[in-house]
Amino acid sequence: MSDEGDLERRELALLLRRLNVELDAVTARFAEVHGLNRTDVRALVAIMDAARRGEALTAGRLGEAVDLRSASVTALVDRLEKVGHVRRVRDPEDRRRVGLEMSESAMVAGAEHFGGLARDLTAAMDGYTDEELAVVRRWLEDMTAVITRHNRA
């Protein structure tokens, strides 16, 4: 491998890091606009993702998703419920469980912000051939695998 090639590889790693910073800013911006903190946004995203999969997240599952203890989840859901973003729904099958349902307004706000970004991203990929996108996909999967392994080890 050439020295130039190695330099290019390092630059790609730096580009990836810069992209990561900008992606974090997406969350931060949504939080600021809607008067939420970072955890609240992560929770809403987790609930929205689950809803898209057809599941209704319980308080406990949400805690696992955002890595919080039960006491913090209670406070978290209290905050989100107070501003009307989620509803607590006791599960009739198992009345210990509390299901979480996003309000219509929160769904709309989330779809507007994150869905809008997703639309812009896919649109920006129009200038790429299928072959090029296949290369990008392979690269993304490879990098993700390396990072995941790094986190586990």
Add this chain to the structure above:
Amino acid sequence: MSDEGDLERRELALLLRRLNVELDAVTARFAEVHGLNRTDVRALVAIMDAARRGEALTAGRLGEAVDLRSASVTALVDRLEKVGHVRRVRDPEDRRRVGLEMSESAMVAGAEHFGGLARDLTAAMDGYTDEELAVVRRWLEDMTAVITRHNRA
């Protein structure tokens, strides 16, 4: 554009998001291993980046880098200094300013964790031709531009 192509583009956006999550976990892991919180790690990274550029960050500049008010920066530097990761060095040119210098041990720990990841990432790019990496670079720059614009607007 074909429907399959559009689906592929959406999947790439999801892959990017997944990669973002794993990259965040890198920071979280370093924090956990070294008994720091997220902000502390971001601060150390900012100081290390500045050092690599040959600058010594002041308390104020660090606050801008990690988006904290002066009161929080004081507390932040107190924490880092207490565990021996940074030193306060009064600037002899302008004695209002406080320069921040990373300790040798902190530099080593950071290089080990983040440098090790960077090494693995670049190594994983060995299986790519220069042309393929050029495509990846273009894609990363395009996506970053879209996200940055999204954050500004």
Add this chain to the structure above:
DNA sequence: GTCGAATATCTCGATCGTCGAGAGATTACC
């Protein structure tokens, strides 16, 4: 069916990170 263990959530008190307001020290400008 009943009783104890397991599960799911909540309450309470404590801790820590962040902030606004303002003080203290130093430098820049006129």
Add this chain to the structure above:
DNA sequence: GGTAATCTCTCGACGATCGAGATATTCGAC
């Protein structure tokens, strides 16, 4: 020299998170 601007720090308050334990519900063994 005196005043405004700059940089950092102190103080008191607030909010997010946690551990420990309380409460309610379900499951399993008998």
